[in-house]
Amino acid sequence: MVNILPFFMGQEGMSQMGVGMAIAASMVVLSMFQQFLLTHLRGYIEWFIGKLFKSMDPNVKIRFTEDSMDGSGPRNHEAYSAVETYLSAKCAAQAPSLKANSVRDVRNPVLCVDVGEGVSDEFNGVKVWWSLVEEQGDSYCVSRKKRYYALKFPKRKRDTVVGEYLGHVMDEGKAVAARNRQLKLYSNTSTRDGDYWNCIRDFNHPAKFETLAMEEERKEDIIDDLIRFSAGREYYRRIGKPWKRGYLLHGPPGTGKSTMIAAMANLLSYDVYDLELTAVQSNADLKRLMNRIPCNSILVIEDIDCSSEITNQREKNNQGDKGARRTQEEVTLSGLLNCIDGLFSASDGGILMVFTTNHVELLDKALLRTGRMDKHIEMSYCGFEAFRILAKNYLGIEEHELFGRIEELFKESRITPADVAEELIARSGIGEDRGGEDCLNKLIQVLEEKQREEAEAEAEAEAGENGECK
């Protein structure tokens, strides 16, 4: 192709055009440089101003992120959940806008603040402020929003907040979560391959200590003991003993032993491991089962006297009638004692053992001793104080003119709380619907009847004795 530009523009024109192009190019380079410089300078200035503001800010901020998107792993989520549960109680009272989250294995929905909302808290005189923040995800995952709880507190209180308050939030959050947990009931199953625990169902027994018919003072003593036990992490660590405690509930049938176990589980929020001793095949299987009981659980062995190998075995051994017969394929008293002694719980929580029997006199003394059965509770016939609780539970009656007569009768006749409950329950639609007063009159009749029977039995026994004497 022929270059015709010099023909039209001449040599001078050409050199002017070269200068123009050079100027244009340098303008472009300059503007690019300016843009580059400005962007970096702006970034630097922003960073500097941010730093300056931060250094002037009298508060410190800590983030608790929702999940491990930042690579900090599952422990991060544990802290987030603990904060959320801890704050749920504060939120209910303070936050204007709340969200209810349904959480797996938790009975009630967990309330939390809505995004952008906050709640305040106070600890040892230090006021702190919590808020829930939501941020857009990073460039790789823009659609995924990132959430975190931001804790703001005064810089000068850093030691108290970091050193004490955060530990308090974690402990309290975990404790609240444990309290709200859906309890489970487990039972042992025997197979050809050995024995194992089977979750039968959710444990939803409604029994509570408030509704348990028992003298107030004894109830308070038991509640106090249980609460001290469940909060005994430091105590058991200090004295160097496994975190476990044994209860023996003894008394006639229908005096509330099973009801008390349910009340204990509900009070402590412990799962229940109901051990059917007669179904366990050997000492080795028993040991395996016991070792699989997690902390924060109640191990229940009901009617322990009904296991023939367990009751007063030492006496039998001394007489030599059982020792020779015993093989490895059965649970023995010494096997049970070893398992109880070897039961070990981690420092995360305790294990409560509860044994029940209708015949405490049949139990071997080795089983009854402290360390195995630390607290013996006699569940006995219904007294007037216990009756008052039942009347309140079943009839909603706290005072009545018939109470005087009932009190007198309770002094003279023996009736179990289960039998009293049976008389009072009729009003709640089970059986014929009687009024509260009718129920009390019926109870009086039953008590009078019992009194008569007991008097007759006594008279007969006396007559028998006199006859023998003659």
Ligand SMILES: Nc1ncnc2c1ncn2[C@@H]1O[C@H](COP(=O)(O)OP(=O)(O)OP(=O)(O)O)[C@@H](O)[C@H]1O
């Ligand atoms: N102390 C009590 N307080 C409240 N209710 C009770 C009490 N004792 C018994 N009851 C009532 O009687 C029923 C039977 O009681 P429970 O099964 O707890 O007795 P138990 O002592 O375990 O009997 P068993 O030795 O036969 O197993 C319960 O469902 C409960 O309604």
